[in-house]
Amino acid sequence: MRKIWIWLVQLCGWHFDPIDVKERPEVLHCVVAVAPHTSIADFFVGPAMLFKAGAKPRIFIKKEFFNIFTNWFMRRVGAVAVDRGNRHNNLVEKAVEVLKREQDACIVITPEGTRKAVKRLHRGFYEIAMRAEVPIVLGYMDFKTKTMGYGPTIYPSGDFDADVEQMLAFFKPIHAKNPKGWGWGEK
Numbered sequence: 001m002r003k004i005w006i007w008l009v010q011l012c013g014w015h016f017d018p019i020d021v022k023e024r025p026e027v028l029h030c031v032v033a034v035a036p037h038t039s040i041a042d043f044f045v046g047p048a049m050l051f052k053a054g055a056k057p058r059i060f061i062k063k064e065f066f067n068i069f070t071n072w073f074m075r076r077v078g079a080v081a082v083d084r085g086n087r088h089n090n091l092v093e094k095a096v097e098v099l100k101r102e103q104d105a106c107i108v109i110t111p112e113g114t115r116k117a118v119k120r121l122h123r124g125f126y127e128i129a130m131r132a133e134v135p136i137v138l139g140y141m142d143f144k145t146k147t148m149g150y151g152p153t154i155y156p157s158g159d160f161d162a163d164v165e166q167m168l169a170f171f172k173p174i175h176a177k178n179p180k181g182w183g184w185g186e187k
Contacts, residue, residue: 001076002051009048016052017149026153027137028055029099030106031129033167034139037110039177045141047077049148050108058098059108060091078108092127099132108139111167121164130156138167144175 021028032055034046043061050057056078063081066074074081083089095107107128111121129136138151151170154163 005077006048006052009045012045012146014045014048014146014148016049017147019053019150021053024137024150024153026135027053027150028106029103030134030137030153031095031099031125031132032057032106032108032137032139032150033111033125034108034141035111035167035171036140036174036176038179041143041177042110042141045148046108046139049139049141049150050078050106053150056102056105057108058095058105060095092124092131095128096132099128099134106137111164121167123160126156126160126163130158136163136167138170140171140174141177142174143177 019027032050034042043059047057047059050059059077059079060082061074061079063083065079066081082091098105099107107125109125109128111125125136136154136156138154139149140151141148152166154166157163
């Protein structure tokens with residue numbers, strides 16, 4: 001199914017920035033912070049990047065996308081249902097547990113936490129990386145150039161604001177599907 005997904009995305013005109021996992025093995029065991037996230041189309045395009053690299057993703061998606069018709073498919077591609085309305089869902093702890101238990105898994109999160117423009121990034125992805133002692137690898141999908149890939153690796157310093165500033169500097173020139181939903185990119 002992964003090869004078919006990659007093929008379909010390429011058929012739609014998308015290209016992958018090549019990555020050599022021998023040179024960057026951290027992409028297979030990390031938190032992948034994907035931005036900008038402004039459209040549901042991100043879910044249909046983005047996993048191809050992860051599959052192409054050979055990653056075993058756990059993609060956090062709001063629970064509303066799971067139902068009797070989609071459950072099998074969503075779980076097959078690595079989607080994990082998230083109850084965003086429940087502040088006590090222990091999401092960070094569950095993600096850390098997965099990363100500590102599975103040395104070949106990566107947690108995929110959109111730091112904005114929504115497809116709407118936000119004034120600040122959520123901290124959960126950062127907390128997961130800190131507690132699991134794994135790096136944060138930046139993932140992107142540029143809808144203008146139809147290119148996707150991995151950006152720099154950030155080893156959390158403990159200074160959230162400084163690390164996020166680095167991330168946003170990388171993401172700034174990336175073109176979102178819906179530019180109005182991305183608060184930091186080019187307009």
